[in-house]
Amino acid sequence: MDIAFYAPLKSPNHPVTSGDRLMARMLVRALEHKGHKVRVVSEFRSFSKDPGTDAWNALNASTQSEVSRISALWGTDSQPDLWFCYHPYYKAPDLIGTKLADAFGLTYVTAESSYAAKRDGGPWAHWQACVRAGLEKAAVNICFTERDRAGLQSAVSDAQTAMLKPFIDTERFAIGPYGQTEPGTKLISVAMMRDGDKFDSYTMLAKALERLPADMSWSLQVIGDGPKAAETKLLFSGLPEDRIDWLGAKSEQEVADLLKRASAYVWPGCGEAYGLAYLEAQAAGLPVVAQNIAGVPEVVVDGVSGMLTPPGDIDAYSAAIAHLLGDDDSRKTLGMAARNFVLNQRSFERAADTLDRILTQALDLKS
Structure with missing residues (x-):
């Protein structure tokens, strides 16, 4: 037609x-x-x-x-x-x-x-x-x-x-590896830096990371830019600078390549209609840590392809991140199921x- x-x-x-x-x-x-x-x-x-x-x-x-x-x-x-x-x-x-x-x-x-x-x-x-x-x-x-x-x-x-x-179109994720070849300590987020729900999610993520055990090994790559970039970076000023890698805006293929080399996708998802980035992360074999809020459960299966925590509960969100950082077997199992979910159903x-x-x-x- x-x-x-x-x-x-x-x-x-x-x-x-x-x-x-x-x-x-x-x-x-x-x-x-x-x-x-x-x-x-x-x-x-x-x-x-x-x-x-x-x-x-x-x-x-x-x-x-x-x-x-x-x-x-x-x-x-x-x-x-x-x-x-x-x-x-x-x-x-x-x-x-x-x-x-x-x-x-x-x-x-x-x-x-x-x-x-x-x-x-x-x-x-x-x-x-x-x-x-x-x-x-x-x-x-x-x-x-x-x-x-x-x-x-x-x-x-x-x-x-x-x-x-x-x-999503999974073509960019057709060739691995998929988050399985490195220790499970590399977290990643992909989101624009703007006012409203995005800024709220960055705020919650920063607070959750601050509550991780001091001796826990982790790093965070942040892909994204926008009008609130400076204010967003300030949210993470309470964390060691060497923990956060601000990558700025990237092309679609660059995003796919970075996701495939990470360990887990962390984004609270305040007010998300659903979030295509969640599907991209799962196609790259990453388990997701998000809130059980708005449209997020439509794209992340709690306990199967990721972990969804109660809305607004920063302690629970931080604990979920800590669980994946400290349990490579759980991280890999969820990551494999996440990839299968996207390939087979989305x-x-x-x-x-x-x-x-x-x-x-x-x-x-x-x-």
Whole structure:
């Protein structure tokens, strides 16, 4: 089929690396892998931090211009069969897709829609209403976590949903070794350094490392950069400098190579929708230490591919890290199971098949 792909928060072509951009790119690749024609039809970004009237009016003016531009193109070229909107939510609603789907009779689909009922009133109400309209219009809303699906169905009872578990392309992890050849003392994290949940996770990680036994041997490699880099590094100032290796931003292949040479992946995961980095770490044969919070249990199997500790419990989190540092057998067993979990259940090929089946059914329902 011919698919118009649109991501109102961050286009697959956006210059800034993030999990959101990575998932958008993988969805495009998965669709193309199954033989579909995929067009990223717009770079229009509807994201706004300001819910005020001026911001809303300015966004609507830009929306009309973009709808007119695309309509003109489709008037002289072949129009698509389906509109695929990735990750609309109240700060970045799909303001163009529903209009174009109506005008051209397209099947409308969303993936990873997020709906917070608390935004139904207050300053974000207009924006939220657009998200709800998309959920109601969609032939199917593809959810990546059961948590998200439950949220959509409780807020919009007649919303049609289907599950596509978070996945990654494991090609970069095809060749080992996988964390088994060195002593189990090299910890690693991969995350942007920005305000909010990421900074909260860095804060918790620093405090947990400070509580490790003084005589325990370990080091931490940190991959990532961002606007809070200086403040993030200060969080770890209570630890010996030679324990932390700040590596900055790395390419996807460099990240894969560094993960494969580490021993365990440590990231608390405050507020994580799910976290593709967890799947990448597991594909590299690393056990994960995270919190049992938000969407993390969707990508880490507690006691099988890693250890999930109670939310906010820094002592428990520190103890879990200490356990893996002090028990190479446990670390290796969990690491092998983690790799098998990703290869067998969260592979690109499996996800592409599932996605193809969901969209084929959605198109059939429309026709």
